[in-house]
Amino acid sequence: MASLLEVRDLRVAYHSRDGAVSEALAGVSFGLGAGEILGILGESGSGKSTLAASLLRLFPANVSIATGTVLFEGRDLFQAGQDELRGIRGKRVSLIFQEPSVALHPTMRADQQIKQILTAHGMSGRNTLRERTREILGAVFPEEVERISRSYPHQLSGGQRQRVLIAQAIACGPSLIIADEPTAALDPTTQKEILEVFRTLRKKIGAAMIFITHNPALLAGFADRVLVLYAGRVIEVGPADVVLTSPMHPYTRALFQSAPPWPDEEAHAARAQKLAAIPGDSLPSSLPRIGCRFEPRCPDRMAVCKEREPVLFSLCKGSAASCFKYESQ
Amino acid sequence: MQPLIRVESLVKTYEKQGLAGRRDEVRAVDGVSFSVFPRTTLAIVGESGSGKSTLALCLACLENPTAGSIWFEGVDIVKLSEKGQRAMRRKIQLIFQDPATSLNPRWSVAEILAEPLLLPGNLSRDEATWRAHSRLDQVGLSSEIAEKAPAELSGGQRQRLAIARALTLEPKLLILDEALSALDCSFQAQIANLLQDLQSALGMTYVFISHDLAMAAHLGDDIAVMNCGRIIEQGRPAEILKNPKNDITRNMVSAVPRMEFPRQQAPEP
Numbered sequence: 001m002a003s004l005l006e007v008r009d010l011r012v013a014y015h016s017r018d019g020a021v022s023e024a025l026a027g028v029s030f031g032l033g034a035g036e037i038l039g040i041l042g043e044s045g046s047g048k049s050t051l052a053a054s055l056l057r058l059f060p061a062n063v064s065i066a067t068g069t070v071l072f073e074g075r076d077l078f079q080a081g082q083d084e085l086r087g088i089r090g091k092r093v094s095l096i097f098q099e100p101s102v103a104l105h106p107t108m109r110a111d112q113q114i115k116q117i118l119t120a121h122g123m124s125g126r127n128t129l130r131e132r133t134r135e136i137l138g139a140v141f142p143e144e145v146e147r148i149s150r151s152y153p154h155q156l157s158g159g160q161r162q163r164v165l166i167a168q169a170i171a172c173g174p175s176l177i178i179a180d181e182p183t184a185a186l187d188p189t190t191q192k193e194i195l196e197v198f199r200t201l202r203k204k205i206g207a208a209m210i211f212i213t214h215n216p217a218l219l220a221g222f223a224d225r226v227l228v229l230y231a232g233r234v235i236e237v238g239p240a241d242v243v244l245t246s247p248m249h250p251y252t253r254a255l256f257q258s259a260p261p262w263p264d265e266e267a268h269a270a271r272a273q274k275l276a277a278i279p280g281d282s283l284p285s286s287l288p289r290i291g292c293r294f295e296p297r298c299p300d301r302m303a304v305c306k307e308r309e310p311v312l313f314s315l316c317k318g319s320a321a322s323c324f325k326y327e328s329q
Numbered sequence: 330m331q332p333l334i335r336v337e338s339l340v341k342t343y344e345k346q347g348l349a350g351r352r353d354e355v356r357a358v359d360g361v362s363f364s365v366f367p368r369t370t371l372a373i374v375g376e377s378g379s380g381k382s383t384l385a386l387c388l389a390c391l392e393n394p395t396a397g398s399i400w401f402e403g404v405d406i407v408k409l410s411e412k413g414q415r416a417m418r419r420k421i422q423l424i425f426q427d428p429a430t431s432l433n434p435r436w437s438v439a440e441i442l443a444e445p446l447l448l449p450g451n452l453s454r455d456e457a458t459w460r461a462h463s464r465l466d467q468v469g470l471s472s473e474i475a476e477k478a479p480a481e482l483s484g485g486q487r488q489r490l491a492i493a494r495a496l497t498l499e500p501k502l503l504i505l506d507e508a509l510s511a512l513d514c515s516f517q518a519q520i521a522n523l524l525q526d527l528q529s530a531l532g533m534t535y536v537f538i539s540h541d542l543a544m545a546a547h548l549g550d551d552i553a554v555m556n557c558g559r560i561i562e563q564g565r566p567a568e569i570l571k572n573p574k575n576d577i578t579r580n581m582v583s584a585v586p587r588m589e590f591p592r593q594q595a596p597e598p
Contacts, residue, residue, distance in 0.1 A: 043513035044484065158377075187376040187540060192584040214514060217586035244588060258518035260547035262587055263567040274525065275547070277518035281483045 005032040010068035024050040026232040039223030040212045047232035052180040091121045094169035098181040100161035104153040111149035159190035178210045231293035238319020249321040250300045254278045332364035339397035357383040359558030370535040372549030380558040381538045385506040389423040390414040422495035426507035428487035432479040439475040445497045468493040485516030504536045
């Protein structure tokens with residue numbers, strides 16, 4: 001299958017004020033086909049937000065190393081010039097952030113926020129702009145388009161603001177949408193609405209999507225493939241129904257098991273039971289370490305885990321996990 | 330058995346500046362009543378804006394309710410003087426969502442823990458520091474971190490520290506306002522287990538405020554569902570989650586993304 005996005009050996013490191021270097025991404029590689037939805041699962045510090053931003057080469061000032069290849073529609077974005085990048089950002093690839101109240105301009109009405117993007121990417125003509133803006137907002141707001149397009153961000157609810165951000169993201173008909181925790185700041189009820197919007201859009205516009213989250217349950221029935229990040233490394237990747245139902249890496253397994261169970265008939269008797277917490281703490285990424293990053297917390301650790309770092313070993317059903325348990329297979 | 334805390338028709342209104350200088354009233358808490366018995370946990374769930382946090386502030390004597398009473402150990406804390414309320418705050422402690430913003434960034438862990446003990450002025454600094462160290466052990470932190478600053482700790486360690494600080498004055502009731510929400514899944518489980526351990530070891534009583542229904546059901550003996558400042562439904566967790574009576578509760582329950590994870594070891598490939 002012709003690949004839309006091909007990421008190879010992406011490495012990003014930050015330096016702090018005292019000169020210490022911490023590695024946020026340590027050699028991340030994956031591919032994405034046209035129209036495919038990739039769910040990226042990771043906790044804070046796993047490098048998931050760095051990954052979202054670095055695909056478009058949006059780095060904070062304190063980035064010290066950024067190497068790798070990001071091939072998008074055949075072009076290497078890590079070699080592209082600023083002008084070329086500007087034409088891609090927001091047009092071919094768009095990015096949706098977690099906090100809609102920060103991402104929107106506070107003194108612009110919703111329709112202006114959309115028009116701004118269309119104008120920046122070369123659309124002109126008052127009537128064309130107005131019609132296209134209405135059409136885009138109509139795609140995410142089935143009702144009340146008129147009122148919402150005249151509203152300022154502070155007049156909208158959290159869910160409505162997130163819809164405006166989604167409208168901005170789809171405005172130029174991108175072939176890839178990167179969404180970084182787009183529902184983390186929302187209530188469960190609103191979260192469900194926004195997920196529905198994403199599902200509908202998937203059918204309508206057919207763009208590929210990278211959906212970054214810390215909640216595996218959001219990916220069920222939505223993502224085609226799931227990639228699990230831990231300490232800046234891909235530790236498990238595979239078809240969503242395989243990774244979400246029979247995770248193989250000890251970290252993924254422990255993460256899924258640490259969630260509180262949904263109460264059922266017997267559950268109340270079992271309430272006193274403890275949750276299966278993952279012991280210990282994630283290591284600071286500035287700490288140099290030989291061997292597997294998860295080894296200190298791993299329930300299945302072996303001698304070899306301290307000596308060298310595992311690579312991704314292929315498993316059956318198209319998935320792969322970076323754990324020495326699967327080395328011999 | 331007597332409830333540790335009994336809330337009766339509690340109301341808290343705020344004034345907000347309306348259009349053209351008109352004063353509007355917002356009823357953040359609108360006639361809430363409940364009881365919590367010693368050594369149990371009441372979980373309060375609701376969407377943002379439902380009045381959960383205002384209720385938490387009223388219970389912790391940090392906001393004066395507009396009407397109603399809060400009976401704690403036979404005293405109506407709403408009617409207490411400022412001095413009486415200050416004494417009451419030792420017994421009722423509040424833990425906030427984000428430990429990164431509720432801990433003084435310029436103080437060391439030991440200083441943060443010693444401060445509540447120094448306030449009444451009857452302990453020497455040395456004794457306070459010694460007691461602070463013993464608290465660290467209780468919440469599963471090593472005493473090696475005593476000289477570190479909050480920024481050097483992980484999110485899970487910071488929330489443990491916030492709990493340790495709340496425990497220094499040996500309170501009877503802990504109010505946890507979204508205390509797990511800012512933590513990663515793997516630390517949420519650790520802190521939830523710690524809360525249960527402390528409950529059985531010290532006989533703590535909790536009011537656990539959250540929008541996470543599954544965690545509320547796990548920790549709560551009872552769940553109360555709040556909407557627009559009122560409790561619209563209350564009962565056993567399994568009952569509320571399986572047969573919600575109220576439409577709003579039903580909506581909330583059905584909105585929770587759920588999937589059955591394998592609880593046992595997954596089969597080898």
